[in-house]
Amino acid sequence: MTSQLDDIRFALTRLHPIPGDVLGADDVAALLEEMRKFTEGVVEPHRLEADRQGARFEGGEVRCPPAYHDIYAKWVEAGWQGLPADEAHGGQGLPFALAAAMKELLTTADHAFSLCPTLTWGAIELLERHATEDQAGRLLPPLVSGEWNGTMCLTEPQAGSDLSTVRTRAEPMGGGRYALHGQKIYITYGENDLAANTLHLVLARLPEAPAGSRGISLFACPKLKADGSRNAxxxxxxxxxxxxHASPTCIMLFEGAEAELIGEPHRGLPAMFAMMNNARLQVGIEGVAAGARALHLASAYAEGxxxxxxxxxxxxxxxxxxxxxxxTTLAGRFLALEACVAADAARAGVTGAEEKLALLTPIVKAWCTDRGVAAASLGVxxxxxxxxxxxxxxxxxLRDSRICPIYEGTNGIQALDLVTRKLPRDQGATLRAMLAAAVAEDARLAPAAEALEGATRRILSAGPAEVAATATAYLEACGWFLGAAQLARAARLxxxxxxxxxxxxxxxxxxxxxxxxxxxxxxxxxALIA
Amino acid sequence: MTSQLDDIRFALTRLHPIPGDVLGADDVAALLEEMRKFTEGVVEPHRLEADRQGARFEGGEVRCPPAYHDIYAKWVEAGWQGLPADEAHGGQGLPFALAAAMKELLTTADHAFSLCPTLTWGAIELLERHATEDQAGRLLPPLVSGEWNGTMCLTEPQAGSDLSTVRTRAEPMGGGRYALHGQKIYITYGENDLAANTLHLVLARLPEAPAGSRGISLFACPKLKADGSRNAxxxxxxxxxxxxHASPTCIMLFEGAEAELIGEPHRGLPAMFAMMNNARLQVGIEGVAAGARALHLASAYAEGxxxxxxxxxxxxxxxxxxxxxxxTTLAGRFLALEACVAADAARAGVTGAEEKLALLTPIVKAWCTDRGVAAASLGVxxxxxxxxxxxxxxxxxLRDSRICPIYEGTNGIQALDLVTRKLPRDQGATLRAMLAAAVAEDARLAPAAEALEGATRRILSAGPAEVAATATAYLEACGWFLGAAQLARAARLxxxxxxxxxxxxxxxxxxxxxxxxxxxxxxxxxALIA
Structure with missing residues (x-):
């Protein structure tokens, strides 16, 4: 039986080769082996103990499990934080697909630890896209090195799946500075004792901002200000x-904290959502990682x-x-890596890659995380x-994986994204091309492809209520089918x-x-809600 | 929408009426209302707090959550412990189906608490069937009153699903007494501070007992001996x-503890399995209760x-x-209560009831518990x-319900029981009669009935390895179909x-x-294990 590392290497060199010719198959293999050494050797041994200890809140401070300090220091020292970041800011400039591979191995080793560095990846990506040159020069190097960690401050008690109701206020202080007032919840590593400083990326409203989703702006707000003093x-x-348990999920109180605007005023939500697409793929990979860890434990137990x-x-x-x-873990791994490779291809301007990425993102997020929870439950x-x-x-x-279908947009939200945006934008053309390619690969897929073709026609011609009522069933059907297509292609290769x-x-x-x-x-x- | 109590009353008075004419519909309704008052008013309010506190092990003693002392005292005082027990030993002699209704309501209120009294029900049943008159007179009254609790000591570290490898020894001490030596694990409420005494029902081997499952005997071993001194x-x-968390799962060490033989030597396993059939139905009901609690919480949240x-x-x-x-919760409730009513009917000698009970037991245990976990996860x-x-x-x-597919025989063991024992014993005749009755009830069931008919033929003619490899899929198909049949019949009524x-x-x-x-x-x- 092939190992997790075999499978990832096979995916990135043969099934869905990383675009461009910067890295050869041997380079990929060598890099994956380094990742394995780090995650298995440094991170994994502390997983159970860190879970038992949990993150603690004492006197306004958050204490992470003791072992995490050493793990984080070694993560920074080895330069892993900069893996996918631009070389201009100290990164290694490697493809997103390789960061995805590291994400899977790191989450397999310890889900709770993995969230700190991978959320920082999201912050880096957001700043690379929307920060001014001055901001990038100040904010990116310490994030890319790992000296700082980054957070995403989106959710508020009344604003969950519907972020248009965000209430946090940003008051101009002059000199391009703003004072943030409000409460954010579910902020992963929002406060921690791993990184020397924390940069919060915060959704808030400027004075006189339009109501709803078109009046939300994005701000960068450090825990420690440039002069080293504590921000509010x-x-x-x-x-x-x-x-x-070892990952602190924080309530963050902004009490006039100094911040700067990132990107255009009132354009915070689109900026955040662009970053969230990759974050959704990463969460899908967390589902794959849960399956990998569950399988590893269950196989060893069942053999003994x-x-x-x-x-x-x-x-x-x-x-x-x-x-x-x-x-299911293997199919999810291949499907997620296909989407990540498509993200790299889209950035390189490859025709059709953007469409494929858009369609696959909600499927990878929802289907892979549901499969991760199911695999964890089977493992129990x-x-x-x-x-x-x-x-x-x-x-x-099982406990750790259960968050994946919830955060970064619930799986129900993913299903709605699929049927109301991703599928209609080309009237199902991208999906139909995938169906045809899959059937050409393996005739055993034909009956399911036909059923999915019929379901697609129905979804595209249905009214909004019907579409919403069947969105999850449709996404599930796509996931089970596309997973089969991955394995069919793998078996041929x-x-x-x-x-x-x-x-x-x-x-x-x-x-x-x-x-x-x-x-x-x-x-x-x-009929039940009529 | 109907309430949990509406549904149970409907099931026991119209869908699957309790056999005999001892209780009218009004009596059933009044009794159910008393159950509701007790479980909602006395038990449920402490569920979250008891979970947080958990059971504790301190200096060799087990401490249950403080609130459990009061709840248990009220349970005993109200006479609920004697609900299904013979009047000869102080019980109320009510049908098993009513105990099942109480089991659902009690587990919905607090799964961890419910295990103490319902395991005692199992001990009572076992003694009612196998104890001598002298033993019954001594041991049953304190169990039936709730003064004592009862445990089932089966599993050992090396003997889980395969109990034939039990090693605990019983050495004759003369005078009909035996000294037990061995270690039992996973003993629910094996040690506790709720009941004044605990009676352990223990599987152990007599000297010179045949190897394997035909050499295991059943013993009753009290925590405190008749003279009040502590047993070993x-x-x-x-x-x-x-x-x-609030239910103590104990490792029990028998270090020469005095015990007496229950039933025939070497016939302990069949005695235990006869009781375990009802216990399996009870665990199926725990799955239904998980769905009920999950639905209650999720509905209230989603409305607000x-x-x-x-x-x-x-x-x-x-x-x-x-x-x-x-x-799924409603279908499971109706299906489980049909099985429980069949148990009462079988005891009353009704033709065909025993066959129906035998067939439904593994399906109720496995399908209802898998649905309970799934409902709990949807609730999250x-x-x-x-x-x-x-x-x-x-x-x-979700955390509490996850034990249900595991204990009292894993769901995989249930599936094997269905396909290797329950289905072949009448070559599928009982199941086919259910399929035909369901289709007669509602034509929408016809295509699924046809598929299940084909699957049944295949299972009945397949070799043992093929049967084992598809047992779970077959049980799942039966569960989904029979659940539909329950709702079809309910809708017609x-x-x-x-x-x-x-x-x-x-x-x-x-x-x-x-x-x-x-x-x-x-x-x-x-092919994967070849």
Whole structure:
């Protein structure tokens, strides 16, 4: 059976080669091996202990688990923070797809730790796109080095999925400075003792801003000001959560904190959403990573645990669970990396890449995270009673992974994005091309492709209420189908993927058709809220 | 929309009326209302706090959450412990189906608390069947009153799903007494400070017992001996678990503890399994209760939370999640109560009841618990970010419910029981009769019935490896189909169930067919372990 690293290398060199010719296959392999060494050797050993200790809030300060200080220092020292950042600001300028590979390995090692550096990647990306040259010169180098971490301050108690109701105010102080007043919630690593400083990227309203989503601007607000003094932003507390216990989820209070405007006034939401597309892919990868960690734990347990005279891994129903975990994780990995490679291709101006990326993003975010939670739950099941006991770590994967279908836009929001924006923008042409390519690859996909073609026609001609009522079923159908297409193509390129692809076709692909049939049941949902 | 209590009353008086004419519909309604008052008024208010406090192990003693002492005392005082027990030993002699109703309401109120009294019900049942008159006279009255609690000591570190490898030894001490030596794990309320004494029902081997499952005997071993002195059984520690934190899961060490034999020597496993059938139905009901609690929390949140200018309950995709929770919980409730009523009917000698009970038991245990976990996860999703924060209780339902697919025989074991024992014992005749009755009820069920008929033929003619590789898919197909049949029948009896039945047919029933298709994919599983 191929390893996680084999699969990623195969994806980035053969299944969905990284565009351009900067990196050869050997370079990719060598870099992946360095990532593996770091994540397995430095990060993973502290996963269980960090979860048990959790992040603590004491006297207004947040204390991360002790081991995280050393891990973060080594992360910075090795230069990983700059992986995808522009060389102009001290980064390595490597493709996004390689950052995605690191994201998967890092999250597999420790989901809670991974969030600090990968949110900083998001902050870097946002500033690279929207900061002035002066701002970029001041703000990017310490983020790219990892001296500072970055946060995304979007959500407020009344503004969750609907960010148009953001109330945080930005008052001009003169000299291009603004004073922020408001409360933000669910701010990951909003306060921490890992980085020397924290840069908050904050959505807030300028005075006289139009109501709704067209009146929200983006600000950069450091925890420590340029003179080293403390800014008027503080942590009001951290959440007691189901999982990712070691990652502090902060309530942040802005009490006149000095900030500067990033980008155009009132254009904060579009700027944030552009960055959020990549963040959504990253969360999809977190789902893949949950599956990878769950599979690793469950396989090891099932090989070592004997019942009825043989390892339980040899009992067909346990083998079925392990196969389902492996098949969905592998399909999700390939699908997510296809989207990440498309992101690199789109940046390089490759025709069609932008369309593919746009369509795949909500599918990767939602389908891969739902599969990650399902794989984590199967992993608990494979462990039997030991799975419910926290000692094995299987339960931790389930607890940690459960956030993925929620944050960066709930999976329901992803489904609406797919059916109301991504699919109609070319009347389904990009999706149809994918269906045709998949069937050309493997005839076993034809019946499901036909069902999905019918579902697509129906979605494109339906009214808004019907579309909303069947959006999730449609996204699920797309996910199960496209996952099958990934494995079919992988099996053609390398026979090692044949058996797991065969398992997927026989045992999982029927779900795509079942979800297509659900599309006909929109009225039955709408009747319940009439 | 009907309430949980409406649904249970409807099930026990109209859909699956309790056999015999001891209780009229008004009696059932009055009793259910008393149950509701107790569980909602006395138990439920402490659910979150008890979970936060958890059970503690201090100096060899187990401390339950403080509120549990009062709740348990009121439970005993109200006489609920004796609900299904023989009047000869102080019980109320009420039907098992009414105990099942109480089980659902109690678990909905607090899963962790419910385990103490309902495991005692299992101990009572076991003794009612297998104790001598002398034993029954001594041991049953304190269990039936609730003065003592009862435990089931089965699992050992090496003996989980395969109990034939139990090693605990029973050495004859003369005078019909035995000294038990061994270690048992996962003993729910094995040590506690709620009941004055605890009676352990223990599987152990007599000297010279045959190897394997035919050499295991059943013993009763009290924590305190008849003279009030402490027996040589103690708690070695409690598990740190994903959920049911307030329920102590104990490692129990038997160090020469005095015990007496229950039933015939070497016949302990069949005795235990007979009791476990009802216990499996009870766990299925725990899955239903998880769905009920999850739905209660999610509905209330979704009605109160506004985004985009209206309560999120009115957003179609949230309505879809709530409907899925309601449909699966309702179908599971009706299916579980049909099985419980069949248990009462079988005891009364009604023709065909025993066969129906046997067939439904593994389906209720596995399908209802998987649906419970899925509903709990949907409940978290409906809450968005608040679902991941422990304050709402939604995450607690997910954590608590996750044990249900594992204990009392994993769901994989249930699937094997269905396909290797329950289905072949009458060559599928009982199941086919259910399929025919369902289609006669509602023609919308015909295509799924046909698919299930085909799957049944295939399972009955397949070899053991193929059967094992597809057992879970087959059980899932049965569950989704039989759940639909319940709602179809309910809708015909009462139009109030029409809309949710319509939702189930359109949106959930296609899953039955998809699982039937998976049956063809046995070879793809077996190839992976070849």
């Amino acid at each position: 932003v503080r942590c009001g507390g951290i959440e007691r959560k189901l999982g990712i 645990r004997e019942q009825g005279g043989k390892p339980i891994a040899r009992h067909p129903d346990v083998a079925r669970m392990l196969a389902e975990m492996r098949a 099941q494979v462990h039997g009673g030991m799975g419910f006991v926290e000692d094995t770590g299987a339960a931790q994967v 390398d026979v090692a993927y044949g058996p797991i692809a065969g398992f997927y076709m026989a045992r999982l692909l029927p779900r795509a058709v079942a979800h297509c049939q659900e599309i006909a049941g929109a009225d039955e949902v709408l | 059984v103690r708690c070695g520690g409690i598990e740190r678990k994903l959920g049911i 939370r506004e985004q985009g200018g209206k309560p999120i309950a009115r957003h179609p995709d949230v309505a879809r999640m709530l409907a899925e929770m309601r449909a 999703q409906v809450h968005g970010g608040m679902g991941f924060v422990e304050d709402t209780g939604a995450a607690q339902v 009462d139009v109030a169930y029409g809309p949710i039945a319509g939702f189930y047919m359109a949106r959930l029933l296609p899953r039955a067919v998809a699982h039937c298709q998976e049956i063809a994919g046995a070879d793809e599983v077996l």
